Amino acid sequence: MFNVKAAVVIWASIGLSLAQTQVTVNVGSTLQKIDGFGVSQAFGRAAEFQALAEGPRRKGLDYLFNTTTGAGFTIIRNRIGSKGADSILPNSPGSPTADPKYVWDRNDSGQVWFSKEAMGYGVKNIYADAWSAPGFMKTNGNEANGGYLCGVTGQTCSSGDWRQAFANMLAQYVKYYQEEGIQVSHLGFLNEPDYTTSYSSMRSDGAQAASFIPTLSKTLQSNNLSSVALACCDNMGWGTTRTTASALISAGMESYLTLLTSHNYNGDPNSVISTRLKTWQTEACDLQSRWCTTWYSNGGACEGLTWAGKIATGILNANLSAYIYWQGVEVNQQQASSYLVLSDGTEVFPSGRLWAMAMWSRFIRPGAYRVATSGSVSGVSVGAFKNTDGSVVGVLTNTGGSSQNVKLALNGFTPNAAGAWLTDNSHQVAGVEVTLDGSAVTVAVPARSVVTVKLTEAS
Numbered sequence: 001m002f003n004v005k006a007a008v009v010i011w012a013s014i015g016l017s018l019a020q021t022q023v024t025v026n027v028g029s030t031l032q033k034i035d036g037f038g039v040s041q042a043f044g045r046a047a048e049f050q051a052l053a054e055g056p057r058r059k060g061l062d063y064l065f066n067t068t069t070g071a072g073f074t075i076i077r078n079r080i081g082s083k084g085a086d087s088i089l090p091n092s093p094g095s096p097t098a099d100p101k102y103v104w105d106r107n108d109s110g111q112v113w114f115s116k117e118a119m120g121y122g123v124k125n126i127y128a129d130a131w132s133a134p135g136f137m138k139t140n141g142n143e144a145n146g147g148y149l150c151g152v153t154g155q156t157c158s159s160g161d162w163r164q165a166f167a168n169m170l171a172q173y174v175k176y177y178q179e180e181g182i183q184v185s186h187l188g189f190l191n192e193p194d195y196t197t198s199y200s201s202m203r204s205d206g207a208q209a210a211s212f213i214p215t216l217s218k219t220l221q222s223n224n225l226s227s228v229a230l231a232c233c234d235n236m237g238w239g240t241t242r243t244t245a246s247a248l249i250s251a252g253m254e255s256y257l258t259l260l261t262s263h264n265y266n267g268d269p270n271s272v273i274s275t276r277l278k279t280w281q282t283e284a285c286d287l288q289s290r291w292c293t294t295w296y297s298n299g300g301a302c303e304g305l306t307w308a309g310k311i312a313t314g315i316l317n318a319n320l321s322a323y324i325y326w327q328g329v330e331v332n333q334q335q336a337s338s339y340l341v342l343s344d345g346t347e348v349f350p351s352g353r354l355w356a357m358a359m360w361s362r363f364i365r366p367g368a369y370r371v372a373t374s375g376s377v378s379g380v381s382v383g384a385f386k387n388t389d390g391s392v393v394g395v396l397t398n399t400g401g402s403s404q405n406v407k408l409a410l411n412g413f414t415p416n417a418a419g420a421w422l423t424d425n426s427h428q429v430a431g432v433e434v435t436l437d438g439s440a441v442t443v444a445v446p447a448r449s450v451v452t453v454k455l456t457e458a459s
């Protein structure tokens with residue numbers, strides 16, 4: 001990193017002769033609040049990670065959470081299990097009103113360990129999400145293969161209405177985490193409710209979710225857990241999230257919920273969904289490729305630049321407040337790129353996808369606001385953010401084939417120091433030169449790269 005104070009750079013001397021394109025950053029004009037970026041270690045991936053030797057385990061944790069050497073993630077997404085030893089309520093109490101026999105192993109498939117490690121790096125956003133209710137609470141008697149929570153709109157069971165019992169179980173899960181010193185900050189009760197599959201899955205449309213949300217909200221309140229923010233509905237993609245959102249909004253659910261949550265499997269977030277709720281991309285990944293670490297080759301599904309583009313579109317065009325990739329660290333899963341960091345048990349390998357997320361996550365910290373920009377640069381999307389510590393961050397995502405010189409002119413902010421970092425095929429969040437001149441900074445943004453600029457104000 002270079003801290004250049006009012007320096008004059010002779011572009012010719014470093015071989016650049018491009019025209020500058022100016023973008024104005026209106027620091028006083030705030031848009032959505034940013035909660036952060038992160039991953040999950042659901043379905044036993046936390047326990048596998050925990051079981052690594054101390055060397056690779058620490059290296060993996062640093063790649064995820066360290067703000068100097070890794071992505072600096074600030075959100076984790078844990079799975080609330082729904083069957084057998086995976087669940088805090090493995091057996092039916094017999095009826096919805098009978099006393100439930102909860103079981104707590106203080107481990108939760110390694111997620112207690114993972115949550116504590118994340119907290120050690122300062123993570124405060126812990127999103128706990130149920131993929132399904134236990135089978136005995138559902139119309140199909142199975143935690144897998146779809147089915148509905150007994151008692152939601154249009155769905156009845158001979159065993160009764162299990163909505164309150166499911167709400168009680170979710171509150172108990174949050175309390176067990178509290179006992180371990182972990183504060184669940186966000187709670188969801190659905191995962192891909194518009195999809196039926198052979199592992200934990202439960203159906204729900206927006207109206208059915210709305211027939212449960214007030215019960216869950218009231219149950220959190222009566223358990224002194226009203227600080228836990230409610231999320232819904234982790235739909236398969238942006239299209240179904242939009243449909244679900246309109247049902248939730250017309251049922252008055254904006255007053256109970258904090259987050260509208262989406263996955264990207266049948267549609268990436270690319271346009272605003274009109275709601276006063278924050279929107280989070282809570283799960284996104286490449287489900288097609290073998291493990292790859294590539295930044296850019298041909299725009300393939302596993303490449304870092306591909307994900308840099310998706311994140312930029314989500315934050316800048318779809319008003320996202322958070323972006324969560326599916327899994328973080330996996331061990332010996334060379335057949336997949338649905339995660340960011342691979343360990344073979346000895347070594348640990350980051351991917352271009354990790355560095356794409358790092359270009360946002362390391363610099364734009366929870367509580368930051370996106371701020372308005374005007375002007376455009378060919379091939380480059382420009383996002384600007386103001387952190388709670390007063391620093392201003394610009395993320396320049398160049399998906400085009402030509403290098404650009406970008407001048408960011410700041411309105412309402414007088415920087416006295418600037419740093420810039422580059423990720424492309426030969427750099428991973430590497431410090432590069434940036435020129436600060438009055439209230440403007442100029443930086444070179446190579447073809448197919450991301451450059452993040454951070455400015456601090458005169459004090």
Ligand SMILES: *[C@@H]1O[C@H](CO)[C@@H](O)[C@H](O)[C@H]1NC(C)=O
Nearest residue numbers: 047050051106107109110113
């Ligand atoms: C949690 O369980 C996993 C197996 O699922 C085990 O490897 C790990 O040591 C356990 N962790 C704790 C803290 O008990």
Ligand SMILES: *[C@@H]1O[C@H](CO)[C@@H](O)[C@H](O)[C@H]1NC(C)=O
Nearest residue numbers: 062065066067068069120121
């Ligand atoms: C992050 O990594 C740096 C460099 O290895 C190290 O000094 C620092 O302690 C790490 N931070 C945390 C929170 O572990």
Ligand SMILES: *[C@@H]1O[C@H](CO)[C@@H](O)[C@H](O)[C@H]1NC(C)=O
Nearest residue numbers: 178183222223224225226227
């Ligand atoms: C409710 O929670 C707050 C902090 O979250 C705690 O200080 C208080 O003691 C709790 N009250 C009860 C009745 O558990």
Ligand SMILES: *[C@@H]1O[C@H](CO)[C@@H](O)[C@H](O)[C@H]1NC(C)=O
Nearest residue numbers: 032033272275276277278319
């Ligand atoms: C963006 O989301 C916020 C909530 O985080 C909302 O208040 C704001 O109106 C949204 N912006 C647009 C353009 O819809």
